[in-house]
Amino acid sequence: MCSSDLMDPWRKGFEPLLLALKKVARPDGSGPVLLLVGQFGYAEFEKISRMGLRPSVRIIGLTRDMIGPYIAADVTVLPTFYDPASKVLVESMMMGTPVIGTAFDGSSDLVAPAEMPARGRVISDPWDVDGLARAITTLSDPGELSRCRAATQGIAEQLSMRTHVER
Numbered sequence: 001m002c003s004s005d006l007m008d009p010w011r012k013g014f015e016p017l018l019l020a021l022k023k024v025a026r027p028d029g030s031g032p033v034l035l036l037v038g039q040f041g042y043a044e045f046e047k048i049s050r051m052g053l054r055p056s057v058r059i060i061g062l063t064r065d066m067i068g069p070y071i072a073a074d075v076t077v078l079p080t081f082y083d084p085a086s087k088v089l090v091e092s093m094m095m096g097t098p099v100i101g102t103a104f105d106g107s108s109d110l111v112a113p114a115e116m117p118a119r120g121r122v123i124s125d126p127w128d129v130d131g132l133a134r135a136i137t138t139l140s141d142p143g144e145l146s147r148c149r150a151a152t153q154g155i156a157e158q159l160s161m162r163t164h165v166e167r
Contacts (some may be wrong), residue, residue, distance in 0.1 A: 009044055012128045013060035013079030013102065020079075020132035022051055024140075029055025032136060034077075035068050038062060070095040075139045079126040093119050094156040100135045102126050110155070117151040129140050 010092065017034070025031045036044075036059045048057050060069060066088075076092035076102040087105035089099045094111065099120035101108050108122045121135035139145050157163060 002026065003090055009038070009040060011081050012018070012083075013019070013081060014044060016079050016126045016129050016132060017077060018031055018047060018051055018053060018135065019055060019129040020136060021056060023129065023133040024136050025053060025056040027055070031056065033058060035060055035073060066091060067095065070097045073097055074145055075120065075135070077132075078102075078105070079123060079132055081126050083107070090122075090159065093152045094159065096152045098139060098145065098152060100132065107132055110159075112137060118148060119151045119155065120148050141157070 007092060014024065034053075034057045036057060039062055040059060045059075048054060059127070063069070063115050066144055073092075075098050077127075078086055078088050079100070079102050080086060081104055083105040086101065089101050089105065089107050089111065090101050096142065099111055101111050101112045101122055103122055103124050104126065105122075111120045112122045121130045121139065123135060125131075
């Protein structure tokens with residue numbers, strides 16, 4: 001899993017994400033691994049440690065090259081409390097990586113379009129920790145992950161500037 005904070009980890013759902021990870025993580029770190037991309041401070045490191053999640057979390061930090069994290073991740077998770085249209089989720093899907101977002105994100109209609117297969121999961125409320133944990137578990141299934149990954153095909157062209165201008 002990959003998550004990006006865009007300089008505001010708490011608004012971007014950092015706490016619910018850790019609570020969901022706590023539900024699906026294994027004590028030895030052999031379960032899902034969370035890659036955190038962005039600026040994280042002492043409070044976030046302390047929270048990870050207090051929750052016993054250090055074996056399940058890798059902090060990449062700030063980077064201008066998001067291609068690596070998107071490719072390394074099976075799923076990008078951003079349980080945001082507010083985002084007009086998350087660039088992180090859109091970029092992830094354009095790279096072929098399924099996503100887990102929330103209904104509080106304007107790009108959620110791209111994640112689970114009514115007329116097409118889902119490109120991931122949309123959680124109705126960032127504080128629905130059980131729902132977030134279920135989404136993580138569901139997308140850990142190789143078959144479901146493969147279906148969502150296949151659904152991302154063509155989204156880069158669909159969202160390209162060329163297509164936008166032609167419309």
